[in-house]
Amino acid sequence: MSRQDHIREFAAAALRDGRVDYFIGWKQGHNSSEVVPAFVKDPAEVEQLVWNELCHHNLVTFLKRNMPDPAGAKIGVCVKGCDSRTLVALLQEELVDKDTLYVVGVPCDGIVDRRKLEKESADELVAISCSDGKVSVTTRQGSGKEFAKDSVLLDVCGRCRYPNAVYADDTAGPPVEEPDRKHAEPDWSDVADYENLSDDDKQALLEQIYSTCVRCFACINVCPVCFCWDKCVNRSRQPELVSQKVGPKENLLFQMVHMFHVAGRCPSCGACDRACPVEIPLYLLHRKMNKEIYDMFRFEPGTKLDEKPVFQVFDLTDQFGD
Amino acid sequence: MAIKYLSADQLPAFLSSLAEKTRVVAPIKTDGVVQFQPWAAGKDVELDVLLAKQSPKEFVFLQSETFLKFGYSMAPAAEDGEGEAESASESAIPCETVDVEALNEAPAQVIFGLRPCDARGFVQMDNVFGGYGGFYFDPLYSARREATTLLAVTCREPRSTCFCTAIGGCPAGHEGVDALFTQVKDGFAVETFTEKGEAATAFAGLGDASDAQESEAAEVKLQATGKVDVPFALEGIRDNLHDNIGGEGWHDLCMRCISCGTCTYVCPNCYCFSINDELVESTGERYRVWDNCFNPLYTEETSGHNPRAAKSNRFRNRFSHKFWYYPDKYDSLLCSGCGRCIMHCPTRIDIREVLRVMGTPVGTTPAQAIAAPAAECAAESTAAPPALPVEATRAAPASPDGKEA
Numbered sequence: 001m002s003r004q005d006h007i008r009e010f011a012a013a014a015l016r017d018g019r020v021d022y023f024i025g026w027k028q029g030h031n032s033s034e035v036v037p038a039f040v041k042d043p044a045e046v047e048q049l050v051w052n053e054l055c056h057h058n059l060v061t062f063l064k065r066n067m068p069d070p071a072g073a074k075i076g077v078c079v080k081g082c083d084s085r086t087l088v089a090l091l092q093e094e095l096v097d098k099d100t101l102y103v104v105g106v107p108c109d110g111i112v113d114r115r116k117l118e119k120e121s122a123d124e125l126v127a128i129s130c131s132d133g134k135v136s137v138t139t140r141q142g143s144g145k146e147f148a149k150d151s152v153l154l155d156v157c158g159r160c161r162y163p164n165a166v167y168a169d170d171t172a173g174p175p176v177e178e179p180d181r182k183h184a185e186p187d188w189s190d191v192a193d194y195e196n197l198s199d200d201d202k203q204a205l206l207e208q209i210y211s212t213c214v215r216c217f218a219c220i221n222v223c224p225v226c227f228c229w230d231k232c233v234n235r236s237r238q239p240e241l242v243s244q245k246v247g248p249k250e251n252l253l254f255q256m257v258h259m260f261h262v263a264g265r266c267p268s269c270g271a272c273d274r275a276c277p278v279e280i281p282l283y284l285l286h287r288k289m290n291k292e293i294y295d296m297f298r299f300e301p302g303t304k305l306d307e308k309p310v311f312q313v314f315d316l317t318d319q320f321g322d
Numbered sequence: 323m324a325i326k327y328l329s330a331d332q333l334p335a336f337l338s339s340l341a342e343k344t345r346v347v348a349p350i351k352t353d354g355v356v357q358f359q360p361w362a363a364g365k366d367v368e369l370d371v372l373l374a375k376q377s378p379k380e381f382v383f384l385q386s387e388t389f390l391k392f393g394y395s396m397a398p399a400a401e402d403g404e405g406e407a408e409s410a411s412e413s414a415i416p417c418e419t420v421d422v423e424a425l426n427e428a429p430a431q432v433i434f435g436l437r438p439c440d441a442r443g444f445v446q447m448d449n450v451f452g453g454y455g456g457f458y459f460d461p462l463y464s465a466r467r468e469a470t471t472l473l474a475v476t477c478r479e480p481r482s483t484c485f486c487t488a489i490g491g492c493p494a495g496h497e498g499v500d501a502l503f504t505q506v507k508d509g510f511a512v513e514t515f516t517e518k519g520e521a522a523t524a525f526a527g528l529g530d531a532s533d534a535q536e537s538e539a540a541e542v543k544l545q546a547t548g549k550v551d552v553p554f555a556l557e558g559i560r561d562n563l564h565d566n567i568g569g570e571g572w573h574d575l576c577m578r579c580i581s582c583g584t585c586t587y588v589c590p591n592c593y594c595f596s597i598n599d600e601l602v603e604s605t606g607e608r609y610r611v612w613d614n615c616f617n618p619l620y621t622e623e624t625s626g627h628n629p630r631a632a633k634s635n636r637f638r639n640r641f642s643h644k645f646w647y648y649p650d651k652y653d654s655l656l657c658s659g660c661g662r663c664i665m666h667c668p669t670r671i672d673i674r675e676v677l678r679v680m681g682t683p684v685g686t687t688p689a690q691a692i693a694a695p696a697a698e699c700a701a702e703s704t705a706a707p708p709a710l711p712v713e714a715t716r717a718a719p720a721s722p723d724g725k726e727a
Contacts, residue, residue, distance in 0.1 A: 029670045031482065036670045039577040057669065061580060069573060069633070119354040122370040124481045140482055212357065214376070214385065217617070218582035218668050230618035237598070244598050244611050245386045275668035277584045278375055279355050 003106060004051040006172035007078060010104045014076045015043040020102050023076035024059045025049040033114070033128040033137075037062065051078075051172070053112040053130040056154065058083045058271040060224035063096050076102040078172070080111075082156065084165035085267035085302030086224035091167070092302070092309055093265070095227055105165025107176040110149065110157040115279065117152055120145060156270040156283070159187040166303055186300070188291045194284060206285075207248040210255055212278045215246055219272035219282050220258055225265040225302075233257060259285045264293060264309040267301045325539065326523065327531035329509040336525050337434060338363050344430040344471075347381050349374040358433070367435055369505070372481055373662060377440045377590030378433045382466045383447060383612075385587075389462055390608035391423045428465035432522055434473045438495035438502070439486050441472045442658035443590025445498035449652040450593050457651070471518045476504040478542055480550045483661030485674060487550040491659055494543035504539040511539035550659075553674035559681035563646045566680045567638070575676055576637035578669040583614035585640070585663035585671070591656045592640075594620070615639045641676050 001009075011023040027038035027048045035054040039062075040046055059077050061067070068075060079087055084105060090096045112135055117125060123139035130136070135147045164175040197205060220226050220234065234242045234254050242257060243250045258272075266286050273283040293299050297318065299310040328336060340346050341361065348361040351368040358378040361367065368374075397417040448467060453459035477484070477493035486492060496502050500519030503510040511531050514520050531539070566572075586592040596613040600606055613620055616636050622628045630636045648656035657673070664672050 030664065030672050030675075034670050037578040039574070062578070066633070069577065123479070124372070124483075126482055141479065212355075214587045214612075216583040216587045216614075218580065218584050221580040221582045222668050230622070235617070235619055240598070240600065243600060244596070245600070245609060246611060247386070275580070275582070275584075277588055277666040277668075278357070279353075 001173065002051070003172040004049070007051055007104060007106065008046040008049050010170050010172065011040055011046045011049060011076060012043040014102050015040065015046070019074065020076035021073040023049075023102075024062055025078045026051065026055040026057065026059075031126045033125040051106060053110065053135070053149070054114065054128060055080075055106075056111045056114075056274055058086060058222075058224050058269050060084075060086045060090065061222055061271065063087070063101065064090065064224060064229075065095070065227045066229050068100075072100065074100050074102070076104065078104045078106050079165050079168065080106055080108040081160065081162035081164050081166065082108075082267060082269040083224070084167050085162060085300075086265075086269055086271075087302070088167050088305055089225050089265040089267065089302035089309065090227075091305060092307060093312070101169075103165070103168045103170075105168030105171045107164045107171065107173060108160075109163060109176050110153045110160075112149065112152050113154045115274075117147070120147075154270060154274075155190060156268060156273075159190070161186060161300075162267075162303070167305055186291075186294060188287070188294075191284065191288045191291055194288060206252050206255075209280055209284075210251040211248045213246070213251040213254070213280055214278060215244075215251070215254065216277060218275040218277060219255075222271045222275040223258070223262060223266075224269070224271065225262050226258065228261075233261075255282065255285060259289050262286070263289050264299070264311045265301050266290065267303075325531040325536050326512040326514075326528045327506075327509055327535050328503070328512055328525075328528050332509070332527040333367065334363065335527055337361055337367070339525050340432050340434075340522060344432055347378060347431060347433045348435045358436070361434070369435055369475055372477055372479060373437065373660060373665070375662075375666065376588045377443055377660065377662065378436050379440075379443060379447065379590055379593075381431065381433060382444065382470055383451075383463055383593060383595075384466075386609055386611040387462060388607045388609040389425050391425065391605070392608070393421045393605040394418050395421065395604065426462055426465055428469045430469045430471075432471045432473060434503075435475050436472060437477055437660065438474050438493060438497070438499060439484075439491055439658040439660040440590045441474050441498035442486075442491055442495060443498075443660075444470075444472065446591045446648075446652075446654060446656050446658065447593050448498075449654065454652055471500045471522045472498060473501050473503060473519070473522060474499040475510075476502060476539075476543055476546060478505055478546055480546055481661060481665075482551065483664045484550050484659060485553050485661060486659035487547060488552045488554060489556055489655055489657060489659050492543075493546040493550060504542055506535050506538040506542060509535075511535050554677045554681060558683070559677060560646050560649055562681045562683050563642050565684050567642070569680060569684070571679050572634045572638045575671070575679060576634045579616070579633060579637050579671055580668060581616045581618065581633055581636065582668065583612075583616050584666050584668060585673075586614035586616065587612060588662040588666050590658055590660055590662075591644070596620075615643070638680075641673065641680065645677065645681070 007025055011025060014020045015023055023040045025038050026035045027050055029036040035050065037057050037059055038048055040049065060079060060083050063075060063077060091098055117137050121139050123141050125137055126140050127138040128135065130149060133149045135149050135152055137145045161179055161181055164178060220232060234257055242254055268283060268286050268290050270283050273281065276282055293310055297310050337346050346361040347358050348367045349356050350359045350365050356368045356371045356374045357376060358374050397419050451460035451463035480493050494504060496515050500516045501512060501514040501523050503512055512523055512528060514523055594613050594615060595610045597608065597610045599608050621630045630639060644656040664670060
């Protein structure tokens, strides 16, 4: 039985039994190169649910404040390993009610980065399929290309330490093999280039990458652990702490606020990065913050249900940097 | 109007000649992302990737625009009167004056490489800011629009998300276009439609197009028009949106919406903004910035009441505005079918699906496929722009027994 079949079966059973009001999974978008979040209310409609290498959306986004419709609805949700860590981060702070949730963990061996594929062709992608470690792409004008799956995965997947959900009620099929976390340190090589820059160069780089930001708030709203919603300090006018004006310095402050507010809860799931319509590498600052937190506190956000986020606890033995 | 020809290798020289006199804006690829940017010699114009991430509206309707600078200063203290202590302390209150300076810069610019849907977006915004129907006239937008020349390029290979023909446009449409460039073998067939277009294409490297080039251009346009899907029927959408205002469908359709503003900021037509004052010590500025109807604060009142508190209310507004409220006020649509909102929505919410579901009469199932109209708008490009009066969105009157005529 495939993972997709498991998901459909769990969803149908939960909807039939009245355990959930609706079930959130993934379904095909307007063509087979796109997958979108699916909200299933009727057990007869679970056939639309899919599981494949394009299921990048972190569905925990739809559990946070103001998202459940109606408020207080009982919700079933699929989570990958990285997604489950954002859910655990919300549960640690009691920002969602565990009793209203039914969580299906989906063991994951890597999600394809659609944008990497888009950049390989001027023409529009209309179909993407994966099998045997290969990703096949078809364009609107009918030409096809094939890529090794490993070469087009999301950057976040290459360094994944939690391919299985850290918290779930049911699991869609056998877990995938876990990396050795006890003896291996996280791989932070992706922030090395940034860290090696001088302070001035860091500032210049950040201003440059955020210069195209349009303040659409996709990164903020899609972030599963960013839950202030209509009370976001970035939008506050009274007092106006962050300028509403769009410019390199203002945009940098805006993103810095986001990074600091989710520090200790953000496991770098990369949802912000994928949501950004102008493809700003938002992931960089969040990864850097995660590294700092790990180096200082040996803390990995959202991994244990009985832990508190690192900035909510105080310990006299804490070591603060150099 | 005679059709001209510009060879592809003359394009940089053509743009350079324009850039000597005005700012030139064009789609340019940076780190794999295509955006409209100020062009300078040496930069390649990207015409193969269809649709820059955002429309070029930000060059006319700036995302943030300071239009007022102000400063407070103290008037000399008033001379002491002879009143009692109480009134003396009152007269000691310093008298403030405020100096105000209005800003409105509108340098001439040419936007090259925008698409007919982008140009149509400007025409639709012109209604709002240009005083159509005696409504508001915006001097900031209007001055910049007046100083802008639009040199559009025909879409040879429309995307699957394009639906311009469904709402009266066309991959070679020229509504709002000053000159249209159609890619033919080794160059462009160039048609001008306005004096601005004439002036911008008065370049020595432009010769007359041969008959073969003219017919190739006509063929390219015809082919392109046939490639655009017609995903919904426009007729009746306005009335059906009206009838469906309380429909449960809005809840279902908006479930995956994350309430960001991506669709509105990549849209060539969305024009909402908010106004802010920023004051540092005694000087400040007043500026406007893009805002969007998905922002929960967009309609929040000072009392704290929000008439569109639920996500589904805000979601409904965007589509109803484009196909119902705006048409009622300005007699055209507020959408040009570019499909950017579909391409860039983080959860790929599909305006075509929304219109299929909520734009059909209450209680009916949306039609899955709509027959494509004859690809005729491209064939006669010098004719008047395709008229799309608001009537097109209104259903024909139903016969008394409710059956279709």
